Amino acid sequence: MAVKDYIRSRFFPHIWCPGCGHGIVLGGLLRAVDGLGIPKNDIVMVSGIGCSSRISGYVDFHTLHTLHGRALAFATGVKLSRPELKLIVPMGDGDALAIGGNHFIHAARRNIDITAIVMNNRIYGMTGGQFSPLTGPGLKATTAPGGTIDPMFDVAELARAAGATFVARTTTYHVREMSKILARAISHKGFSVVEIFSQCPTYFGRKNKEGGAVEMMRRYKEITVPVGSPDLQDNPELIERGVFVDRQMPEYCEEYDKIVRQAMERAAQA
Numbered sequence: 001m002a003v004k005d006y007i008r009s010r011f012f013p014h015i016w017c018p019g020c021g022h023g024i025v026l027g028g029l030l031r032a033v034d035g036l037g038i039p040k041n042d043i044v045m046v047s048g049i050g051c052s053s054r055i056s057g058y059v060d061f062h063t064l065h066t067l068h069g070r071a072l073a074f075a076t077g078v079k080l081s082r083p084e085l086k087l088i089v090p091m092g093d094g095d096a097l098a099i100g101g102n103h104f105i106h107a108a109r110r111n112i113d114i115t116a117i118v119m120n121n122r123i124y125g126m127t128g129g130q131f132s133p134l135t136g137p138g139l140k141a142t143t144a145p146g147g148t149i150d151p152m153f154d155v156a157e158l159a160r161a162a163g164a165t166f167v168a169r170t171t172t173y174h175v176r177e178m179s180k181i182l183a184r185a186i187s188h189k190g191f192s193v194v195e196i197f198s199q200c201p202t203y204f205g206r207k208n209k210e211g212g213a214v215e216m217m218r219r220y221k222e223i224t225v226p227v228g229s230p231d232l233q234d235n236p237e238l239i240e241r242g243v244f245v246d247r248q249m250p251e252y253c254e255e256y257d258k259i260v261r262q263a264m265e266r267a268a269q270a
């Protein structure tokens, strides 16, 4: 199937700003799905609110565009009722880890078979450039003109600590790596988290003098290294990319099915 067959072309041109990283994520995701050969009718994409969450409007999967921060809760309901379907949840950093933070850690704890994509541009883009939990201290936003004083999360560490069984990080610069990682995440049985650095030149780039999209993507190349790179010894400030966690644990829907079957057997014997 051609990648264009996964797209709802009637909704184009898209609403993202020129240079936004989210279109690169969309391309990387569709190439991953195409490579896996998953029929589009077997995929449900659930999104909340934000620039990143607009992806669900552009893909020709089953889609649900839901409430801010609640995409993982909706996706959990879909997965429990139709466990044979693939669930993909694209989120922005604010959507995933501010209002949606509680859903994020509990989806990871349960190990439900959902792929969460955190498109990390370190800002609330859609609502005007307010700082998010991933903006980081000293950086500027509409709501922090002098620089935010809030420490930031490490998405990968948070996901690992909460129990996610697949955790990875990549960037829009590393688009082939992104597709491979997304394919592994979608194939993984259990809760998988892929953090993708995705540039917002309109708000984060402009306010923090990081230049346009090209400069921001070049920066992703410069500040990240593959997991375990020897360069980390010389420069511990570098950020690791790649797969951090890939392990098997009982999957939530399967465990739930066992409980239901046991209850039905007991009822039949009574």
Ligand code: SF4
Binding pocket: 015, 016, 017, 019, 020, 021, 022, 051, 052, 121, 125, 126, 199, 200, 201, 202, 203
């Ligand atoms: S505001 Fe930022 S995140 Fe939103 S579409 Fe524009 S560049 Fe992309």
